[in-house]
Amino acid sequence: xxxxxxxxxxxxxxxxxxxxxxxxxxxxxxxxxxxxxxxxxxxxxxxxxxxxxxxxxxxxxxxxxxxxxxxxxxxxxxxxxxxxxxxxxxxxxxxxxxxxxxxxxxxxxxxxxxxxxxxxxxxxxxxxxxxxxxxxxxxxxxxxxxxxxxxxxxxxxxxxxxxxxxxxxxxxxxxxxxxxxxxxxxxxxxxxxxxxxxxxxxxxxxxxxxxxxxxxxxxxxxxxxxxxxxxxxxxxxxxxxxxxxxxxxxxxxxxxxxxxxxxxxxxxxxxxxxxxxxxxxxxxxxxxxxxxxxxxxxxxxxxxxxxxxxxxxxxxxxxxxxxxxxxxxxxxxxxxxxxxxxxxxxxxxxxxxxxxxxxxxxxxxxxxxxxxxxxxxxxxxxxxxxxxxxxxxxxxxxxxxxxxxxxxxxxxxxxxxxxxxxxxxxxxxxxxxxxxxxxxxxxxxxxxxxxxxxxxxxxxxxxxxxxxxxxxxxxxxxxxxxxxxxxxxxxxxxxxxxxxxxxxxxxxxxxxxxxxxxxxxxxxxxxxxxxxxxxxxxxxxxxxxxxxxxxxxxxxxxxxxxxxxxxxxxxxxxxxxxxxxxxxxxx
Numbered sequence: 001x002x003x004x005x006x007x008x009x010x011x012x013x014x015x016x017x018x019x020x021x022x023x024x025x026x027x028x029x030x031x032x033x034x035x036x037x038x039x040x041x042x043x044x045x046x047x048x049x050x051x052x053x054x055x056x057x058x059x060x061x062x063x064x065x066x067x068x069x070x071x072x073x074x075x076x077x078x079x080x081x082x083x084x085x086x087x088x089x090x091x092x093x094x095x096x097x098x099x100x101x102x103x104x105x106x107x108x109x110x111x112x113x114x115x116x117x118x119x120x121x122x123x124x125x126x127x128x129x130x131x132x133x134x135x136x137x138x139x140x141x142x143x144x145x146x147x148x149x150x151x152x153x154x155x156x157x158x159x160x161x162x163x164x165x166x167x168x169x170x171x172x173x174x175x176x177x178x179x180x181x182x183x184x185x186x187x188x189x190x191x192x193x194x195x196x197x198x199x200x201x202x203x204x205x206x207x208x209x210x211x212x213x214x215x216x217x218x219x220x221x222x223x224x225x226x227x228x229x230x231x232x233x234x235x236x237x238x239x240x241x242x243x244x245x246x247x248x249x250x251x252x253x254x255x256x257x258x259x260x261x262x263x264x265x266x267x268x269x270x271x272x273x274x275x276x277x278x279x280x281x282x283x284x285x286x287x288x289x290x291x292x293x294x295x296x297x298x299x300x301x302x303x304x305x306x307x308x309x310x311x312x313x314x315x316x317x318x319x320x321x322x323x324x325x326x327x328x329x330x331x332x333x334x335x336x337x338x339x340x341x342x343x344x345x346x347x348x349x350x351x352x353x354x355x356x357x358x359x360x361x362x363x364x365x366x367x368x369x370x371x372x373x374x375x376x377x378x379x380x381x382x383x384x385x386x387x388x389x390x391x392x393x394x395x396x397x398x399x400x401x402x403x404x405x406x407x408x409x410x411x412x413x414x415x416x417x418x419x420x421x422x423x424x425x426x427x428x429x430x431x432x433x434x435x436x437x438x439x440x441x442x443x444x445x446x447x448x449x450x451x452x453x454x455x456x457x458x459x460x461x462x463x464x465x466x467x468x469x470x471x472x473x474x475x476x477x478x479x480x481x482x483x484x485x486x487x488x489x490x491x492x493x494x495x496x497x498x499x500x501x502x503x504x505x506x507x508x509x510x511x512x513x514x515x516x517x518x519x520x521x522x523x524x525x526x527x528x529x530x531x532x533x534x535x536x537x538x539x540x541x542x543x544x545x546x547x548x549x550x551x552x553x554x555x556x557x558x559x560x561x562x563x564x565x566x567x568x569x570x571x572x573x574x575x576x577x578x579x580x581x582x583x584x585x586x587x
Contacts (some may be wrong), residue, residue, distance in 0.1 A: 012324045030087055035103065035197065035433040038080050045073065048137050053438065054383020059141060060154035065165025067119055067172055072341035076112045081107040099433050102567070106435070109274055116263040117178050123169040125180055126187040129163075130240070131195050132247045136158075140380065140388070143207045145214070149221045152207060154453075156228040167243050174251045177262045183495060184253035184522040189245045196237040196431035198228045223392040251546070258524035269491050271525035276443045276532045277568035282490035285528055289482025292531065293505055296476045302471045317507035320466065326403050331365060337404065338394055339361055341411045348459045352417055354555045355563070357424030361415045362391030376402055377410050379419035384437060390420050401509060404512040405470035409453050413474070417558075418449035426565040439566040441534050442526060445557040447533015448562065448571075450478055454538070458554075473507040477516070480505050481527040485520045495521065520578065536569045537561060540576045547580050556583075 043050040044240040047058035065071075084104050092100050113368060123129065142148050146395075173179045199205055208225035211218035253260060258268040272280060277326060280288075297313075304316050311319075341361065359382065366374065374395055382390035392415040395402065412418055422445065426437050453474060462468040480502055487493035487501070495517060502513040520527050545552045560579040561572065 003104050016372060023240075030084070031092065031096055031100060032433070033082070033310060033437060034083055034087070036408065037328075038103075039223065039434045041076060045069075045076075048133070051137060052140050052381070053386065054388035056142060056148075056151070059148070059151040060161045062155055062158045065120070065123070065162055066167060067168055068235075069165070070169075074111070074118055077107050077110045077114070081111065088539055092461055094433060098564070098571075099436055102439075105568070111275070112270065115175070117241060119172055119178075120169045121173075121178055121261075122180050122522070123166045123173075124188055124213045124240075124244070125184045127184075127519055127522050128193065129188065130163065131188070131191045131237075135195070138203045138207065141199065141207075142388075144212055146216055146221075149207070149211070149215060149225075153224055156204070156225070159233050160239075160509040163240045163320070165471050166240065170243065170248045174248065177221055179248070180281050181256045181273060181521055182249060182254060184518055185244065185249050185252050187239045189249070190235050192241040196234050196241070199234060204233065205229060242516055256521045257492065265268075265490070268524060268537055272528060275525045275529045277441055277570065278443070280532065282486040285482050286491070289479055289486070289531070289534075292479035293476065293483065296459070296472055296479055297505070300469060300472045300476070301467050303472065306465045307469075314504075319331055320403065320405060320469070320507060321401075321509050326466070327400050328402065328404070329399060329526045331399065334396055335363065335365060335394060337407060338392070338411060339344040341408055342392075342415060344461075345416050345459065349417060349421075350454060352459065352555060352558055353421070354553075354559045355425070357421060357428055359386050359389065359428070361420040362389045364391050364393055366393040366395045366397075377414050379423070381419075381423045382427070384434075390423060403470065403511070404475070405464075405466040405566050406466065407470075408456060408467050409471040409474045412453045412459075412461070413449045414455050416452075417455060418452035418558060419445070421452075422448050422562045422566070425559075425562050429507070429563070430563065432565050435556075436565045441566045441568055442529035443533035443536070443569050444566040444572060446530040447532075447535075450534035451529050451537040454534070469507070470485075475534075476506055478506065480530040481516075481520065482531055484517065485525060485527050488517075488520060488525070489524045533569065536572065540573060544576060544580050544583075550582050551586070553583075 043053075043055060044058060046063055047061040048063060050056075050058045081104065084107065087100065087509065089097070089100060124131075138152075141152065143152070143483070195202055195204075205225070208222045215221065219581055258271065259265045260266055263270075272278075272282065272285070276285075301313070304313070307316075309316050309319065311409055328337060342361065346360070366377070371516070377392060377394045380391050380393055382388045414420075426432065426439070429437060453471060456462045456471060462471050483499055484493065484498040486496075488498055498517045498520070499510075502508065502516060503510055506513065508516070541554075541557060544557055557576075557579070560576060564575060567575065
């Protein structure tokens with residue numbers, strides 16, 4: 001265990017102890033001022049984050065991606081930690097104490113990360129980077145007024161400087177050895193080229209194609225938009241494409257393992273700790289994954305037998321991925337199918353929670369250029385004030401890969417009772433500081449969403465055996481991640497070995513497994529958090545049921561899990577321990 005991990009573990013234990021004295025907060029002006037100052041600094045220096053949260057104050061800006069800005073960012077985290085440590089912790093209680101300790105934990109994590117490498121570790125890849133994030137950002141930007149269009153023109157004008165910063169970051173990585181694996185960079189020039197050659201039909205051009213009547217001089221804005229796209233955005237994309245092709249890609253490493261970076265195995269262990277908020281080792285996670293894969297496979301085999309199918313696991317999955325009965329033939333029908341599932345969930349959702357968010361989940365087709373390379377669907381969070389809705393984005397491309405037997409599980413995960421319920425409960429809480437309302441510990445957020453999938457049986461879903469198989473397959477996918485991520489980054493697995501393992505052990509289409517493996521290569525340890533988080537929530541539920549017996553209330557348990565926003569798993573455990581003690585004392 002590294003010194004940094006020991007420090008973080010002790011701090012998590014301190015936060016957990018604070019939960020034992022949680023009470024309605026009276027408010028501490030010095031603490032509130034610190035949190036608000038840091039939050040406002042974060043939004044002003046990460047304008048894209050502000051936009052995604054419905055805050056339009058910085059919609060004319062983009063993040064400063066230069067090396068100098070990275071150093072400013074790191075110093076800010078150090079300064080905030082110093083300011084926090086000036087506050088007398090002994091004077092705090094309840095939610096203030098929890099928030100204080102969590103704030104310190106967050107800052108120490110960021111400082112520890114900078115200790116490995118003080119700049120952007122991976123500024124661009126096949127799943128992240130300007131070519132993906134900016135079109136997505138535009139889809140979340142409001143276009144209702146003339147000011148909205150002036151802001152967007154300014155943001156387009158800022159793209160060349162943004163790209164120059166990315167190139168500076170990439171060049172620094174080449175000097176220091178912090179370069180990406182070649183396999184995840186090889187698709188990037190093509191992605192950049194596709195966006196550049198199709199700018200007029202991309203998400204970037206759409207705001208100028210349907211300007212609201214209330215906006216004056218629409219023809220002028222349309223012309224200015226075309227000029228910005230042609231004279232600033234396209235050349236910047238070409239510049240980045242040429243740099244990646246001629247300089248960065250040749251310098252990329254052949255190894256796909258995170259431990260081959262200058263940070264070595266301690267860096268991968270740090271990523272595990274950051275992602276899972278646990279002290280689990282690669283060996284422990286790998287063994288856990290193998291055990292879960294075997295358990296889930298046994299359940300899936302029973303489902304295959306229920307369908308009457310005669311054949312092997314691989315033959316059954318081939319049947320599921322090819323028979324036309326399992327696929328819609330129009331995007332409208334696919335969306336209608338999801339709406340029906342959402343309506344069904346809402347009818348039984350009160351049986352699962354004492355308190356639900358006020359805002360209902362939206363549903364929108366995913367219409368980004370290159371969406372055929374993206375997931376079947378994902379959740380996009382809304383604003384705290386509800387002016388920007390949270391919605392489930394459904395991928396309507398390549399319909400012959402969007403299987404009906406996956407739809408119930410995907411809805412429960414990405415929409416309700418998964419991401420939307422958890423996200424909105426946090427955002428609608430006036431009792432939490434803004435950084436906690438918007439916290440995103442992956443083990444908690446994705447662990448909850450994966451746990452939410454498992455509630456389908458209790459909510460009346462998965463009655464069709466094929467749908468139940470789909471549910472198990474999604475859980476199986478998260479279990480195989482424990483095996484292949486650690487295999488790749490800790491145990492020397494090749495890409496081909498990892499792909500073969502997933503092809504053999506899941507019902508996913510082979511092309512999807514290749515995309516999955518490249519995601520784990522690009523994003524070490526992130527995918528481990530789903531299953532680790534789900535298992536912890538299920539463990540805590542079992543613990544509460546055993547301790548409370550007839551006093552156990554599932555609806556109250558679910559709110560006990562999510563009402564304090566996203567938290568590290570050790571904090572969640574102490575939170576539930578306290579809830580159990582309270583329930584035991586209740587008449």
